[in-house]
Amino acid sequence: MDDRNAPSSALEERLIAAVSEDEAGVVQLAADLIGFDTTARNPGDPARDEARLQDYLKARLEAVGAAADLWEPEPTGRGDRFVPDDLDFKGRPQLAARLGGAGGGRSLLLNGHVDAVSCEPRERWTSDPLRAEIRGGDLYGRGACDMKGGIAGMVHAVETLHRLGVRLAGDVVFCANSDEESSGAGSYACVKHGVRADAGLCAEPTGFDVWASCRGGVNPHIFIEGRPGHSEVPQPHWLAGGAVNAVEKYGLVLDAIQTIRDDWRTRPDHQHRYLAPPDILTTVIRGGEWMVTYPSSCEITLSVQYMPGRVDADGTGQAVFDEVEARIGAVAAGDSWLAEHPLRWEWPCDIVPAEVADDHPIVALALGAGSAVGRPGKIAGLDSWHDAAMFTQRAGTPTVSFGPGSIGKAHVIDESVPVRDLVDFSAAVALALVRWCGVVG
Ligand SMILES: [Zn+2]
Known part of the structure; x- marks a missing residue:
């Protein structure tokens, strides 16, 4: 490992070790999330397990001291150019949770979308897409890499900091939204609700690269x-x-x-x-x-x-x-x-692109944290779209995607994420939080 990218303190060494020792914890968390059916929807489709999944995340975050806000955005009706006509959020609450820091540090947004694309054709999967299964070191299930595995890594990182008694100076703002796979209306609702931070990470399956721009x-x-x-x-x-x-x-x-x-x-x-x-x-x-x-x-x-x-x-x-x-x-x-x-x-729903400059500190933060856990990456772009663009464009929160797994394994039959990636990502997020928000004492 390059010395410049090695863990820079005894605390960071402890964090990496603590995450690695609890591989089972982050895997179980990802498996639990995969078990909720949160298939992406068209306007008019009934809600599925979105509320139950968000309740689950809310409880996990409250257990480590976060103040959680779970709400169903008001329907916008027609005429809002960033939301499909007649979309409502009944049964699809959005989650924003704030883990208050001691003060004096920068805040970091940790974002993930809870919707996953359809499991169909379900009969062609090797195992039930809604029952996570490990085969050959990879965790299989719908949403494994896109992006319930990433959400699990983020929550697990916050839990690990809490378990070790690490107190951050800046706030952690965790946001789990719906409707990334369809329109961006979920993150738009979160931004309208006031979700903000000094910068943000979105746990798309970048394979430890940093997606700083999208179309x-x-x-x-x-x-x-x-x-x-x-x-x-x-x-x-x-x-x-x-x-x-x-x-x-x-x-x-x-x-x-x-x-x-x-x-x-x-x-x-x-x-x-x-x-x-x-x-x-x-x-x-x-x-x-x-x-x-x-x-x-x-x-x-x-x-x-x-x-x-x-x-x-x-x-x-x-x-x-x-x-x-x-x-x-x-x-x-x-x-x-x-x-x-x-x-x-x-002209329905305008899905607006964004980019974060290569020299923005959030880019170096993500790349540095990846390198420190042995997963060096590079700056890249996403030809599709991600919620990071919404926070960058509309919330004054420069946000990049950085997460476990490969985009090549997203939206496919037998979607998967390497277990190694889940562990390394959780450790990288823990380091990113310590480095960005600062530590008290
Ligand atoms: Zn995604």
Whole structure:
């Protein structure tokens, strides 16, 4: 181990030893969390075990002296651009817990999302995805790496500090939210509730790298209008009352999408040292009513990503949305039918990207703590999105992802995390807390 990264004090040595001695504790904690069904939802889906999981975490944190706040955010209805329409949190409470420091130190946010992607196709798993199982040194189960294992490591670190009687100077702010896998509405609700700290760690499966930046995204719907008519009957021009095929009009939209995609790949302001250039593609298409009828409508959904550098001063991606709508709209306007029957757009839920500077102390903190437990990592980016962006962007809390396991094992059949990673991560978080918040006495 490089001496510069070795544990820097007898206390740190004790912490690492104490975490290692309690491997069974952190594994059991992760297994308990996996046992709660917290499958990510669409608006309207009934709640599952989210409240029971949060009660469990609340009890664990209160047992080490934290003041825990568990609440169901109010539904926002329609019109909040950061929340899907008609989303409510009934049965899906969010958890924020504060472990008050003695004073004089910096506060650190420890964040994790409690939702996990669907277990389906469940019959193809080697073991029950909701009953954690260890095979060959890896812990298997839905959420093992994304990211119940990471949450377990964070809670276990706080518990270990308490067990050893270590008193921090700064506060620990623990936050467990829902809805990371769907929209970011959970962390958004937490930020609106007042969750803040001087900096933050989010326990995504980075494999001890630090994800300091991510791309944002939005999934607009485009509605294309046609005019129905009999497909086996010759049709006059639409101006003479003929039918119009909405699905074929989509061909024009597709051409425009592909032009934007090609342009975006090489745009200078889309080049980023850790992130791929953004993409734009059709992900859902629906159209037509009957096998011998001209389709009267075609509805498509796009997946559009955007770079941290394209976030507007108001903290939204509006300029990107305007560009997409204008460029596709201009192509459509060259068609006489679409010029008179313009595309109709809907722009749901803006998922805003963020980045933390390489030289921000939270980056060095995470990398240093990883190195000190023998897990050196590097600065990287996440081409998808993580809650860290929400805290960075909207809570004035520069937050990076740093956690156990590999993103390659996330969202897959037989999701897993190495037990070694859980132990090392718990030790790294304990060190990070001591180094960041400071120790009293
Ligand atoms: Zn995740």
